[in-house]
Amino acid sequence: MFNAGKRTTSTPLKHAPAEVQLHSTAPYPHRLNFYDVPPLFDVTLEEFESAALARLRILAEIESSFVRNRSYDELKSVTDAQCKKYLTLNANSASTQDLQGERRRDHVGHFVLRLAFCRSEELRRRFVKAEMMLFRVRWDTDDTREREGFLESRDFDWTPVDDKEKEAYKEELMAVPSNIRTQYSEGQFKKDKYHKVRWTRVPDLVEKRRVFLKGGWAYVHERESSSMVFQEFQINLEKALDMTAKALPRLDEDTRLIPILDNLSQGFLAGVPSEWLSSSSSGAEGSGVKAEEIDDLAKKHFPMCMRNLHESLMRDRHLKHMGRLQYGLFLKVLGVSIDEAIAFWRRSFSNITDDKFNKEYRYNIRHSYGLEGRRANYPAKSCQQILMQDQPGSAESHGCPYRHFSEDNLQSALLASYSAHGFTASDLPEIMHTVRAGHYHVACTRVFEITHARSGVKKGEGVGGGESITHPNQYAARSRELEKARQEKAESDRDAMLVDG
Amino acid sequence: MAITENSESPSPELMLAFYRRLYPFKSIMNWLNHEHVPTKLYTHREFAFTLQGDVYLRYNSFNSVEDFKKQVCTLNPTRFEIGPVYTARPRDKRTIRPGGFTPLQRELVFDIDMTDYDSIRTCCSDAGICKRCWAFITAAVKVMDSAIRDQFGYKHLLWVYSGRRGIHLWISDKEAMELTDDQRKAIVSWIAVITGGKDTHKKVNARTGSRPLPPSLQMALDPLAHYFGDLILNDQDCFASQEGWEALLHLVPDRSVSENLEKLWTKDPSRSSTQKWDDLKREVKRIEKGSAQRLVMQAAMEDIILQYTYPRLDAEVSKHRNHLLKAPFCVHPKTGRICVPVDPEHIDEFDPERVPTVDQLLKELDETMVQDSPENEEHHFDWERTSLKPYIEMLDRHAMALMDEVRRTKRGADMTW
Numbered sequence: 001m002f003n004a005g006k007r008t009t010s011t012p013l014k015h016a017p018a019e020v021q022l023h024s025t026a027p028y029p030h031r032l033n034f035y036d037v038p039p040l041f042d043v044t045l046e047e048f049e050s051a052a053l054a055r056l057r058i059l060a061e062i063e064s065s066f067v068r069n070r071s072y073d074e075l076k077s078v079t080d081a082q083c084k085k086y087l088t089l090n091a092n093s094a095s096t097q098d099l100q101g102e103r104r105r106d107h108v109g110h111f112v113l114r115l116a117f118c119r120s121e122e123l124r125r126r127f128v129k130a131e132m133m134l135f136r137v138r139w140d141t142d143d144t145r146e147r148e149g150f151l152e153s154r155d156f157d158w159t160p161v162d163d164k165e166k167e168a169y170k171e172e173l174m175a176v177p178s179n180i181r182t183q184y185s186e187g188q189f190k191k192d193k194y195h196k197v198r199w200t201r202v203p204d205l206v207e208k209r210r211v212f213l214k215g216g217w218a219y220v221h222e223r224e225s226s227s228m229v230f231q232e233f234q235i236n237l238e239k240a241l242d243m244t245a246k247a248l249p250r251l252d253e254d255t256r257l258i259p260i261l262d263n264l265s266q267g268f269l270a271g272v273p274s275e276w277l278s279s280s281s282s283g284a285e286g287s288g289v290k291a292e293e294i295d296d297l298a299k300k301h302f303p304m305c306m307r308n309l310h311e312s313l314m315r316d317r318h319l320k321h322m323g324r325l326q327y328g329l330f331l332k333v334l335g336v337s338i339d340e341a342i343a344f345w346r347r348s349f350s351n352i353t354d355d356k357f358n359k360e361y362r363y364n365i366r367h368s369y370g371l372e373g374r375r376a377n378y379p380a381k382s383c384q385q386i387l388m389q390d391q392p393g394s395a396e397s398h399g400c401p402y403r404h405f406s407e408d409n410l411q412s413a414l415l416a417s418y419s420a421h422g423f424t425a426s427d428l429p430e431i432m433h434t435v436r437a438g439h440y441h442v443a444c445t446r447v448f449e450i451t452h453a454r455s456g457v458k459k460g461e462g463v464g465g466g467e468s469i470t471h472p473n474q475y476a477a478r479s480r481e482l483e484k485a486r487q488e489k490a491e492s493d494r495d496a497m498l499v500d501g
Numbered sequence: 502m503a504i505t506e507n508s509e510s511p512s513p514e515l516m517l518a519f520y521r522r523l524y525p526f527k528s529i530m531n532w533l534n535h536e537h538v539p540t541k542l543y544t545h546r547e548f549a550f551t552l553q554g555d556v557y558l559r560y561n562s563f564n565s566v567e568d569f570k571k572q573v574c575t576l577n578p579t580r581f582e583i584g585p586v587y588t589a590r591p592r593d594k595r596t597i598r599p600g601g602f603t604p605l606q607r608e609l610v611f612d613i614d615m616t617d618y619d620s621i622r623t624c625c626s627d628a629g630i631c632k633r634c635w636a637f638i639t640a641a642v643k644v645m646d647s648a649i650r651d652q653f654g655y656k657h658l659l660w661v662y663s664g665r666r667g668i669h670l671w672i673s674d675k676e677a678m679e680l681t682d683d684q685r686k687a688i689v690s691w692i693a694v695i696t697g698g699k700d701t702h703k704k705v706n707a708r709t710g711s712r713p714l715p716p717s718l719q720m721a722l723d724p725l726a727h728y729f730g731d732l733i734l735n736d737q738d739c740f741a742s743q744e745g746w747e748a749l750l751h752l753v754p755d756r757s758v759s760e761n762l763e764k765l766w767t768k769d770p771s772r773s774s775t776q777k778w779d780d781l782k783r784e785v786k787r788i789e790k791g792s793a794q795r796l797v798m799q800a801a802m803e804d805i806i807l808q809y810t811y812p813r814l815d816a817e818v819s820k821h822r823n824h825l826l827k828a829p830f831c832v833h834p835k836t837g838r839i840c841v842p843v844d845p846e847h848i849d850e851f852d853p854e855r856v857p858t859v860d861q862l863l864k865e866l867d868e869t870m871v872q873d874s875p876e877n878e879e880h881h882f883d884w885e886r887t888s889l890k891p892y893i894e895m896l897d898r899h900a901m902a903l904m905d906e907v908r909r910t911k912r913g914a915d916m917t918w
């Protein structure tokens with residue numbers, strides 16, 4: 001199936017049903033996909049990874065939405081916006097688009113993530129929940145006629161309720177609360193279609209008493225059929241993941257895929273790693289940050305991890321290796337040039353001699369800027385790397401405070417660092433609740449929202465469009481962008497005053 | 502007389518004699534296993550023991566009835582609970598790789614406890630229970646039993662007295678055994694109507710505005726209206742006290758109605774609950790028929806009937822496959838009473854005070870022994886000579902029906918070959 005590079009990798013997903021519509025003229029006649037059949041074509045390692053990453057970004061954002069208690073409508077608009085950015089999937093009516101290419105990417109991404117997420121029950125559960133939500137968002141944004149076409153293409157095994165039975169239960173069916181709500185007339189009832197399924201297939205409808213139940217059969221109004229589709233999607237996916245999990249050991253033979261899959265499943269824990277290079281379009285970086293400005297920037301714009309590193313450095317006049325690496329690369333991407341970086345570190349390490357500094361630290365700083373050794377351009381660490389790699393020891397300051405601090409220390413650090421930006425003790429319960437649930441990047445995103453409320457950032461907005469923090473430089477860049485916008489607005493307000501006055 | 506708690510729990514010696522001579526291990530196996538020969542339904546089933554001194558031992562499992570009985574007699578627990586069927590033998594749990602040990606099946610269970618009725622019953626409080634307040638449980642059993650049979654189509658329902666002031670329901674139909682946690686949650690939400698704690702006045706919110714109740718609740722309303730008259734108005738006289746009628750007025754949404762009634766009842770505090778309910782009905786009849794105001798009040802009155810009589814579930818018990826629930830025929834450690842099965846058809850006649858206690862049973866056994874042959878011949882079923890007999894026979898009949906069904910299904914499956 002997945003052809004990684006030249007060698008064909010053998011995967012456990014080969015058992016496809018015999019008749020597959022996939023091989024008709026166009027492999028993907030519908031925008032919606034139940035993913036019954038694995039991709040039976042060659043996929044390059046690059047496509048393998050990029051399709052999966054794009055999808056993972058969407059799923060991780062859906063998960064944050066759950067954690068942040070977004071309403072379905074909010075979740076839908078955030079997810080839809082993210083899909084348009086990273087994982088477009090157009091309707092048939094959009095004839096100018098590369099429909100088949102988009103759908104292939106959607107198809108591949110889904111199956112790669114199955115491999116990455118089938119490996120523990122916890123991951124499977126979260127994956128199913130997020131995938132089901134993505135399916136639902138797409139379903140709700142789908143063209144009605146195309147959606148019907150998709151429905152007709154599948155056999156959902158629902159029994160239509162015949163007229164005789166419908167008449168027998170007329171009173172009960174009409175009394176189902178969701179029917180009453182719409183001023184149900186008898187004429188309308190006669191026209192409406194009902195299906196019956198075992199109640200276990202539609203637990204969500206049962207839970208809300210949106211069906212009539214008799215003898216274990218749920219009588220479902222056609223209006224609710226989408227609910228049955230989602231349930232079906234979930235059941236299919238759960239079964240498929242179980243089977244994949246059982247067959248997975250065979251895949252473990254392909255050593256090139258494992259690191260990719262490991263990386264992907266971690267993305268769920270920490271959000272998708274964004275590459276955050278100084279070439280970023282935000283405009284706030286690369287503008288030449290001077291060594292003496294860093295302290296001021298830290299207080300105004302840094303996320304908790306970088307605040308902590310900065311404070312430790314100022315207090316101890318020193319940072320251990322991993323701390324220097326995490327902070328140094330962050331500063332580089334923030335726009336501190338090599339000369340300014342050397343000046344900054346030299347001034348900060350005030351307890352050591354020039355000689356010691358030049359011998360022990362100068363090389364490493366230049367190395368991290370790609371000026372020594374392999375001359376590689378090292379990117380700054382993403383939240384995922386900070387969260388998952390190199391757990392800090394007791395004397396070390398790197399890592400993610402949301403994850404690595406004790407609860408007490410985290411609370412005092414948040415208050416000490418951000419009370420000047422409007423963060424108060426009453427914000428702590430919410431943050432700590434999120435932290436305890438292990439959603440560290442969500443906690444960080446929420447702190448960002450609270451501390452940027454005066455720039456007009458609202459709850460749920462994240463770093464824009466509902467996106468969560470996945471990189472410390474993304475945090476700082478957005479923070480600086482917001483400040484700049486605020487200053488410009490203040491300036492133009494003032495100018496306007498002057499002109500008018 | 503109400504059931505009071507014994508000052509002492511049954512002695513370990515009494516318990517041991519009970520397990521050795523009376524506990525129906527075989528019947529319990531048949532019921533849990535659905536077949537005569539132990540299957541995974543039995544061997545992969547968790548049993549949890551509570552030992553003397555409240556030591557709690559989880560993840561026990563047994564290969565056979567003998568195995569189980571031997572262990573129970575060795576440990577002599579004060580009681581034990583039944584959990585789910587796992588993917589592996591619970592006793593091997595430690596040696597199984599993580600993820601390889603998950604609950605697969607278990608009976609769908611419900612727990613109704615008198616505690617949840619404390620705010621409305623007037624005859625007893627706290628741990629106390631009597632024949633009069635047992636009527637709340639009776640009403641609950643009637644409604645639940647018919648709702649589950651009619652709406653969910655389940656047939657194998659076993660009701661078990663909890664030994665003090667509640668009742669458990671175990672449903673063993675194949676589909677019920679296999680329900681996921683989400684499905685269990687759904688069925689609980691479907692059935693449960695009473696929500697909110699002590700501080701919530703209105704605990705029934707099952708309709709939109711003043712529109713009719715969903716069909717399933719409409720169906721429950723008729724029998725409950727009957728219980729409302731007998732139990733709430735006559736027997737418990739729930740609205741006699743000021744606290745009682747004030748609680749009622751909190752549920753009357755129409756200000757003018759509740760103000761009129763308040764005036765009337767303050768002036769004449771001696772009015773009985775039946776009279777007060779008639780007062781309310783009279784007030785409502787004065788509102789124009791078919792008006793929105795009248796509909797609101799009619800809906801409110803139905804909701805009041807539900808609030809006072811509809812089953813109050815301990816929902817958490819039902820929601821998870823891996824919840825443990827005390828096994829039938831255990832001895833309640835506080836009352837010494839046996840957790841006996843209850844026939845829902847005859848629940849009206851059930852009197853918790855007449856349920857045998859462990860020392861009564863052993864006395865019965867000793868007495869019949871004396872009358873019997875002096876050689877003290879081996880009896881396989883000592884229980885047949887005690888008042889436990891009808892209860893064990895009830896469980897056996899229930900298990901037999903389950904086994905018949907399994908046999909029929911198997912035969913059906915064989916024919917398709």
Ligand SMILES: [Zn+2]
Nearest residue numbers: 624625631634
């Ligand atoms: Zn009582």
